[in-house]
Amino acid sequence: MIPPLPRLLRPQGRIALAGLLLSGALGSGLLAPASIAAADAPVSWWRDVTPLFKRSCNGCHNPNKMKGEVDTSTFAGLMKPGKQGPNLVVGDPDKSLLVSSISGKEPDMPKEGDSLSAAEVALIARWIREGAKDDTPADAYSTRLKEPPTYALPPVISALDVSPDGRSIAVAGYHEVLLIDAGTWALAGRLLGESPRIESVAFSPDGKSLGVSGGAPARFGEIQVWNPVEARQVRSLRLTGDSLFGLSWSPDGTRIATGGADKSVRVTRVSDGGELVKFDNHGDWVFRTAWLTDGTRLLSASRDRAMKLIDASNGQFIDDVNKLLEPIASMARHPREEWAAYGGAEGGLRVYRAKENQDRTAGNNDVNLVREFERQPGPVHGVAFSPDGTLLAAGSTGSEVRVYETASGKRAATLKGHGGPVFTLRFSPDGRRLYTAGFEGILRVFNPATGSLEAILYPVPITPSRQTAGR
DSSP states (O other), rough: OOOOOOOOOOOOOOOOOOOOOOHHHHHHHHHHHHHHSSSSSSSIIIIHHHHHHHHHTTTTTTTEEEGGGGSSSSHHHHOOBBTTTOOOOOGGGGOOOOHHHHOOOOOOOOSSSOOHHHHHHHHHHHHHHTTOOOOOOOTTTOOOOOSOBBSOOOOOOOEEEEOTTEEEEEEEEEEEEEEEEEEOOOEEEEEEEEEEEEEEEETTTTOOOOOEEEETTTTTTEEEEEETTEEEEEEEEEEEOEEEEEEOOOOOSEEEEEEESOOEEEEEEEOOOOOEEEOOSSSOOOOEEEEOOEEEEEEEETTOOOOEEEEEOOOOOOOOOOOOSSEEEEEEEESSEEEEEEETTTTEEEEEEEEEOOTTTTTTTTEEEEEEEOOOOOOOEEEEEEETTSEEEOOSSSSSEEETTTTTOOOEEEEEOSSOOOEEEEOTTTSOEEEEEEEOOEEEEETTTTTTEEEEEEEBBOOOHHHHOOO
């Protein structure tokens, strides 16, 4: 029996969380750096030089793309010698490789885009002559909020999960994961972390830990491990220079797998954060990972259209499970069979055997296909099996979630009323509830057997602004 729904604020309208605009000194630096460094003031690495590098250098010289083994994205990276030796000689710009490579009528750098102006080159040379001092603020690369965000309207919900005992629901917010008590619908905890974007959340098999993956696009990808009962962060790992997706736990709870915007799959040891496997066989972003039941093999699903079978002990590529038909947006493993369902970016919904594809012929037969379901109205961002595997739910861009009988492919229920794309959905451990969420920022609770809506709530606390209060 689902308890009565508490009184809720029902804000109207819609907002999207947007990135902060660069302004002030940094913005001025991008436009006219020479005007910032007055003749009688030392040149600032952070205010004057860094904006130039962001505009003209960092695209090719960053931790994920170090041409010439040079990293200009941080002071520490710049001070490490590149392939041709030290990038600069402190106090002597005339002997500094950095200055010579950006100087002249046809400078060697940057390879792409406009050359630095004479004034900009002179500014960098002056910074070196003055001692090339580092004045990077202590919190310059931190995105962590000092306190939980205030929401005027509900943010997009990109991910959710339900604890193995069914008592807690983890919902992605902005910079945080919100824990909802499934018995009272009360907000039970706010796990505030570094990543602005939360891409996936997953309880460990024993329910004692919560894994989170996400990051700041084009800046870093992060794994977080939390003790949800104590609302305490156990570990935070920055692993890449872009977002991480599709976190999944090994069956024994000792390892975590993630996909990445860098086209990789990583397996990380939970106890100390050590990287055990890095798999680089995909050709595009990897959105989902899933472990097979014995924990020796791993599935990954990518925008390159492939579900790949991986040896989880050494990262060896075993085979493509599926025929390459469309970019894959979502994936879920069957709870009892070695099967996996995927949702396609073009509306496809299919279930495959998670095994080698050795029986395919030159005709590229789809030999591992178990069942293909009716085409969905748009990209399938979320799929989930019921705990016994008899039902498969799919969330797409329309206003409904469709629930199918796994064995027959027949549609069993249609869950209506969503105000936008559904990005994530999960069954409760007893199979009596199906939680759905997405663009409109609302968590809905359905009875999957009847298709009836049983509860609706906003996971985040809402503080109406002046604009929304009068609507």
